[in-house]
Amino acid sequence: MKVLVTGAGGFIGATLMQLLQQVGQIGAQRITQLAAMDRHLPPTSPDIVRIEGELQDAAVLERIARFGADLCFHLAAVPGGAAEADPALSRRVNLEATLDLFEVLAARPTAAAAPVVVYASTIAVYGTPLPDPVTPSTPAQPALVYGAHKRACEILLADATRRGRLDGRSLRLPGIVARPRATSGLVSAFMSELLHALAGGAPVTLPVGPQATAWWMSAQCCAGNLLHAATMDPTLDIEAHRERCWALPVLRLSMGELVDTLSTLYGVDGHALVRYAPQEGVEAIFGRYPVLDDRSARQLGLKDDGDARTLVRRALAPYTL
């Protein structure tokens, strides 16, 4: 089985690449070839096919076509903050290049089964404010360009699935921690910053209050879910199988709970190190996550990190699977 990962140089992509190399197979099928695509790729083992460049570049799509993936994890995207600042770029990458990729994957000359596409969508498709609880029937009403383009791609991947061209599975990812401290273009970067700062005993200012609740997941857990999505049977979820979209199960934790967990694990005084400077705009989007009814996703075998300690441990050792 030939497997392609787009956005393989990114935070989640790199974790997924490691996991794929480690397990070496997708369900019962051995990975015969693994390809990594991204603007920039870190050094990789020599048996990995490297496709370096922009997804919107015809030469990159041509190389993807030649590779001929049986399974594609599509993670490459312009992130939320950057997309909002440049909607035209978001359209080019998050919508059009994504649809181009879907077409290239679907256009296989062989009579083989439709390629599986595991698409990294986002909880940003729901918009704000989120209803409480969020359920599989919560309407998607994106309030950011990023979420709007991701939602459009979910719909069009489901349509390609209906037409038998692809076998799509869209996972709506929550904020994944702990991202590297470099600028990620994500407004939610403070979630990762909290973990890095307290683990290093450093002070940190949060743009939300201690009661602010968010949905949390480690990159390791996320990579495991992406891998699982490739082999799960979407038809077991009767409600969602037509749309093929699932919000990943999450840990719903307040900032205060995270601070307590970090304080215990790293032996620091979180209450002294954390300053809360709530900004209404940020808190409205990233600080009021309600209960998520994720039962149907769990039924399919998708998972959260289990508890706050495991989340933090995994999040701060993302490359040790």
Add this chain to the structure above:
Amino acid sequence: MKVLVTGAGGFIGATLMQLLQQVGQIGAQRITQLAAMDRHLPPTSPDIVRIEGELQDAAVLERIARFGADLCFHLAAVPGGAAEADPALSRRVNLEATLDLFEVLAARPTAAAAPVVVYASTIAVYGTPLPDPVTPSTPAQPALVYGAHKRACEILLADATRRGRLDGRSLRLPGIVARPRATSGLVSAFMSELLHALAGGAPVTLPVGPQATAWWMSAQCCAGNLLHAATMDPTLDIEAHRERCWALPVLRLSMGELVDTLSTLYGVDGHALVRYAPQEGVEAIFGRYPVLDDRSARQLGLKDDGDARTLVRRALAPYTL
């Protein structure tokens, strides 16, 4: 106020053009210039700006940009059957050229208010089978490429509206009757054929049974709704105002009811002239329309034809406003 109609040479577009010329204004504002865009346009009065060509043609978009519309009725599209036969063409026209149009309209050099876009979407965004009743909270799960692309554009028009670039209003049109008898590329063409045939005393075979229910609207009623949508206040509908999408109010009538109405109005024996040859596939999509909860659309002033007789009379005299 400068007004543009795309798809102005089509069945609904031509009716809307006539209505706009007749009323000469949008709400309290006089129409100072009217532009008609389509692949082919019928002869028009000399004061209408003619933009003949394909929407996906850069020269056409350039001319639209130069026109500088304050209000655009966007009706141009590859219809459902044709889109399903050529998904790549549907992507090019129904998705990408539509987004290009939105960008051209939004990119006005002046500091004027965001241009109003009345977008002809479709009840095909709901997919099949339709739940009973269909309500404003019924999820859009398109089961045709056409519906998927239209749904994506609804979402992206709502996003441009949120960003203050456009003032979008998406109307989900039902099957509109009575289309000209030439091939329209629509699977639902039999609905119009029934009207033409019985009005002319001719036999007709329907791919659905007498109990098959559909949602009906005349082109005249549809044009009136498009015009109304340009001036209505979308924020009065609290539930739907973020998405800016409304299914038009409809008459829900069975084929048998239509046959009876036509028989009375035209003095023909409909029961002798109509042969029912139900095809399961067609009946599933076009013959089982449930109740539509259209109260919020009515509240905004959108309307159906009133009764079956008025529908039929208007439908068969579409150019007599």
